[in-house]
Amino acid sequence: MKNRPELLTKLSGAGAPQGTGGTPPAAAPAAGTIKPLPEDALILIPLRNAVLFPGVLSPITVGRASSVTAAQEAVKNEARVGFLLQHDPQKTDVEPADLHWVGTAGAIVRYITGTEGGHHLVVQGESRFRVLEFLDGWPFLVGRVALVEQPHAEGPGIEARFLQLKEQAIEAIGLLPHVPDELADVVRGIDSPAGLADMVANFMDVKSEEKQDILEIFDLEHRLDKVIGLLSARVEVLKLSREIGEKTRAQFDERQREHVLREQLRQIQKELGESDDTAAEVEELKKAMDTAGMPEDILKHGQKELKRLQRMGEGGSEYSMLRTYLEWLTELPWKPAPQQPIDIDAARRVLDEDHFGLDKIKRRILEYLAVRKLNPEGKSPILCFAGPPGVGKTSLGQSIARATGRAFQRVALGGVHDEAEIRGHRRTYIGALPGNIIQAMRRAGTTNTVMMLDEIDKVGAGGFHGDPASALLEVLDPEQNHKFRDNYLGVDFDLSRVMFICTANVLDTIPGPLRDRMEVIQLPGYTQEEKIQIARRYLVKRQLDSNGLKPEQASLSDAALAAIVADYTREAGVRNLEREIGSVLRHAAMRVAEGKAQQVTVDTPDLASILGARRFENELALRTSTPGVATGLAWTPVGGDILFIEAAKVPGNGKLILTGQLGDVMKESAQAAVTLAKTWTGDSLDKLDIHVHVPAGATPKDGPSAGVAMFLALVSLLTGKPVRSDVAMTGEVSLRGLVLPIGGVKEKTLAALRAGIRVVMLPRRNEKDLEDVPAEAREKLQFVWLDRVEDAVRCAIGDIAPAGERAAA
Ligand SMILES: Nc1ncnc2c1ncn2[C@@H]1O[C@H](COP(=O)(O)OP(=O)(O)OP(=O)(O)O)[C@@H](O)[C@H]1O
Numbered sequence: 001m002k003n004r005p006e007l008l009t010k011l012s013g014a015g016a017p018q019g020t021g022g023t024p025p026a027a028a029p030a031a032g033t034i035k036p037l038p039e040d041a042l043i044l045i046p047l048r049n050a051v052l053f054p055g056v057l058s059p060i061t062v063g064r065a066s067s068v069t070a071a072q073e074a075v076k077n078e079a080r081v082g083f084l085l086q087h088d089p090q091k092t093d094v095e096p097a098d099l100h101w102v103g104t105a106g107a108i109v110r111y112i113t114g115t116e117g118g119h120h121l122v123v124q125g126e127s128r129f130r131v132l133e134f135l136d137g138w139p140f141l142v143g144r145v146a147l148v149e150q151p152h153a154e155g156p157g158i159e160a161r162f163l164q165l166k167e168q169a170i171e172a173i174g175l176l177p178h179v180p181d182e183l184a185d186v187v188r189g190i191d192s193p194a195g196l197a198d199m200v201a202n203f204m205d206v207k208s209e210e211k212q213d214i215l216e217i218f219d220l221e222h223r224l225d226k227v228i229g230l231l232s233a234r235v236e237v238l239k240l241s242r243e244i245g246e247k248t249r250a251q252f253d254e255r256q257r258e259h260v261l262r263e264q265l266r267q268i269q270k271e272l273g274e275s276d277d278t279a280a281e282v283e284e285l286k287k288a289m290d291t292a293g294m295p296e297d298i299l300k301h302g303q304k305e306l307k308r309l310q311r312m313g314e315g316g317s318e319y320s321m322l323r324t325y326l327e328w329l330t331e332l333p334w335k336p337a338p339q340q341p342i343d344i345d346a347a348r349r350v351l352d353e354d355h356f357g358l359d360k361i362k363r364r365i366l367e368y369l370a371v372r373k374l375n376p377e378g379k380s381p382i383l384c385f386a387g388p389p390g391v392g393k394t395s396l397g398q399s400i401a402r403a404t405g406r407a408f409q410r411v412a413l414g415g416v417h418d419e420a421e422i423r424g425h426r427r428t429y430i431g432a433l434p435g436n437i438i439q440a441m442r443r444a445g446t447t448n449t450v451m452m453l454d455e456i457d458k459v460g461a462g463g464f465h466g467d468p469a470s471a472l473l474e475v476l477d478p479e480q481n482h483k484f485r486d487n488y489l490g491v492d493f494d495l496s497r498v499m500f501i502c503t504a505n506v507l508d509t510i511p512g513p514l515r516d517r518m519e520v521i522q523l524p525g526y527t528q529e530e531k532i533q534i535a536r537r538y539l540v541k542r543q544l545d546s547n548g549l550k551p552e553q554a555s556l557s558d559a560a561l562a563a564i565v566a567d568y569t570r571e572a573g574v575r576n577l578e579r580e581i582g583s584v585l586r587h588a589a590m591r592v593a594e595g596k597a598q599q600v601t602v603d604t605p606d607l608a609s610i611l612g613a614r615r616f617e618n619e620l621a622l623r624t625s626t627p628g629v630a631t632g633l634a635w636t637p638v639g640g641d642i643l644f645i646e647a648a649k650v651p652g653n654g655k656l657i658l659t660g661q662l663g664d665v666m667k668e669s670a671q672a673a674v675t676l677a678k679t680w681t682g683d684s685l686d687k688l689d690i691h692v693h694v695p696a697g698a699t700p701k702d703g704p705s706a707g708v709a710m711f712l713a714l715v716s717l718l719t720g721k722p723v724r725s726d727v728a729m730t731g732e733v734s735l736r737g738l739v740l741p742i743g744g745v746k747e748k749t750l751a752a753l754r755a756g757i758r759v760v761m762l763p764r765r766n767e768k769d770l771e772d773v774p775a776e777a778r779e780k781l782q783f784v785w786l787d788r789v790e791d792a793v794r795c796a797i798g799d800i801a802p803a804g805e806r807a808a809a
């Protein structure tokens with residue numbers, strides 16, 4: 001403000017514009033009423049809504065008669081005009097009080113009368129002025145004024161503000177949508193801070209009142225601050241609005257972009273001939289889903305996933321994962337298949353067709369089916385076939401499926417110790433799949449399925465990877481299995497209509513809760529006669545077939561078959577038997593193929609050259625021909641077996657050496673047998689070491705039931721008399737010489753029969769188990785019931801009295 005007073009100069013003073021100070025034109029209009037203005041006066045035109053700034057060229061429209069006259073008078077006299085903003089834009093007849101007293105004087109450079117009678121001026125603003133007083137006597141406003149000189153202010157304060165304003169102005173121009181870029185160049189070229197401030201003030205879209213405020217600030221620094229302040233506010237607003245504009249554009253662009261990309265993708269796929277595939281794939285899945293008969297909530301879930309697939313667009317790994325999932329979902333048998341009523345007679349025929357013998361077992365199966373027939377929705381127990389390998393457990397399951405018109409699926413559980421193998425992995429795992437139950441259901445394609453859970457006794461114990469047994473429990477439990485949840489599927493699947501059958505070699509290793517849900521059917525194994533029948537009726541036929549032979553081209557004599565059963569196999573089931581028959585028939589096939597024979601009949605003498613030396617009966621006679629060897633009978637998970645117990649003596653000091661992978665119980669039983677033998681023979685054995693060995697490979701053996709056999713081997717050793725080779729025995733001994741009962745009579749008896757034994761010695765207290773022994777074995781074997789060890793000695797070695805009796809005698 002300090003220099004304001006000097007800025008004010010009388011118009012009559014220095015710098016008076018040219019033309020204004022001149023004498024009024026002599027030729028005044030005819031009216032002659034307009035008198036010349038005093039030297040320091042200006043014609044004034046009021047403006048309703050605009051502010052003229054010095055240095056700015058600006059269009060101004062005038063409408064009021066007084067203003068038109070004023071403009072014309074100015075043009076005529078080439079006089080300058082002062083423009084003043086009125087306070088109230090609405091007011092037409094303005095008094096001095098209605099006006100701002102500071103304005104800009106300028107020259108009218110153009111005067112245009114429009115076609116419709118409007119008057120337009122183009123005015124070049126020149127300098128600020130202040131009205132000193134209004135003068136009367138003219139048909140327009142006239143006032144004595146003082147011009148405000150533009151100061152040539154300099155200094156760092158001005159310079160800094162000048163640069164800042166310039167920068168801001170250029171930025172603002174950049175933000176304004178419809179401003180030509182050249183304007184920025186113009187701004188850059190301005191070298192006067194005052195000129196820049198006025199120009200910016202002129203262009204700024206602020207209210208006229210605000211522009212007037214700027215006009216009235218004579219101090220340059222102050223004015224620059226004001227303009228900078230206003231402009232920066234405008235720039236913020238401009239920036240904001242641009243940002244908003246960009247955002248909305250961005251949203252629009254994103255949709256647009258996706259659409260364009262999809263369109264391009266479609267075109268590319270069309271070019272590659274793929275477009276139909278993808279669409280068809282989704283369409284196919286959709287159709288499959290609609291017809292799969294899923295429960296409502298699962299269908300909804302599936303449809304949601306399908307929509308996700310559709311949106312995803314082909315190609316990504318996630319796409320193919322989701323597609324695989326949807327394929328699993330749609331291909332499962334959701335619809336309960338109508339169950340064929342069970343025809344018991346037909347079922348019996350099928351079972352008889354597929355399997356020889358097994359009468360008791362077939363009867364149990366038919367009973368089971370009858371119950372199911374009467375009460376199809378009822379919770380029938382789960383059948384479990386238990387027995388040694390090759391006795392027909394799996395094939396019986398297949399027969400049941402055939403007999404009831406169901407699909408058959410086998411799920412191998414041997415060695416499964418990860419719960420996920422049964423229940424699947426979550427979909428989030430790479431390469432996740434459903435567990436083997438759901439996999440089997442998809443393979444079956446119908447709820448009308450017999451699902452065989454094979455080797456359920458070999459399921460690994462639960463541990464780090466969860467407990468497979470508990471998952472199986474859920475599968476088998478009728479209370480739970482209508483809502484079986486596989487981790488991969490992630491939805492419940494109803495297993496309640498599936499007929500589950502389990503198989504096992506042994507029952508001990510099946511977890512209790514699982515075993516509780518099963519109805520166990522034991523398959524103990526076959527007698528030799530049964531095996532011959534099975535071979536005759538099934539195995540030979542099958543092997544002929546698989547070796548490409550017609551029945552008339554090759555055959556096996558009855559004697560040969562019996563010899564294979566007796567001398568070349570020693571098993572509860574018939575798997576090895578079938579293998580040996582296969583070998584024999586392959587040999588026959590060779591001869592037929594070579595043209596050496598039209599028809600081959602294999603007889604007993606041929607077997608040695610085809611299958612090698614007899615494997616089993618030899619052993620029995622050979623082994624037991626020397627004293628110190630007894631034939632025991634053992635029970636193993638693969639059926640009964642015979643067991644040779646060998647005893648030897650060497651000079652020593654009464655040690656007992658035990659070898660042959662014996663378990664603790666068997667070792668103790670051996671010690672008991674030695675003690676008993678000492679007392680029985682009266683030999684203290686203190687000059688000898690006794691060695692008891694139980695051969696037969698590396699199989700671990702345990703249990704007390706070899707006690708009698710060990711005792712007999714020792715007695716035989718010590719008396720030098722061999723044990724009869726056609727006698728086999730089993731039974732626990734007490735130190736007092738009592739023979740105690742054992743288990744597995746049926747299996748052991750069958751094993752004895754297979755091995756060519758004629759006499760079986762069993763504990764007396766096992767006599768009740770004889771009814772379990774197959775009739776054929778009962779007929780062919782002689783049973784000796786043991787109360788005490790001397791009964792066994794008498795029968796197997798001969799009439800030797802115990803030491804005490806001998807002494808007494
Ligand atoms: N009674 C029988 N009549 C006809 N064939 C039989 C009989 N028993 C078993 N077989 C046949 O013996 C073969 C072996 O049977 P299967 O595979 O069912 O044995 P498994 O008991 O399941 O043995 P594993 O415990 O080793 O699985 C099959 O080909 C089966 O048809």
Ligand SMILES: [Mg+2]
Nearest residue numbers: 393394454503
């Ligand atoms: Mg099997």
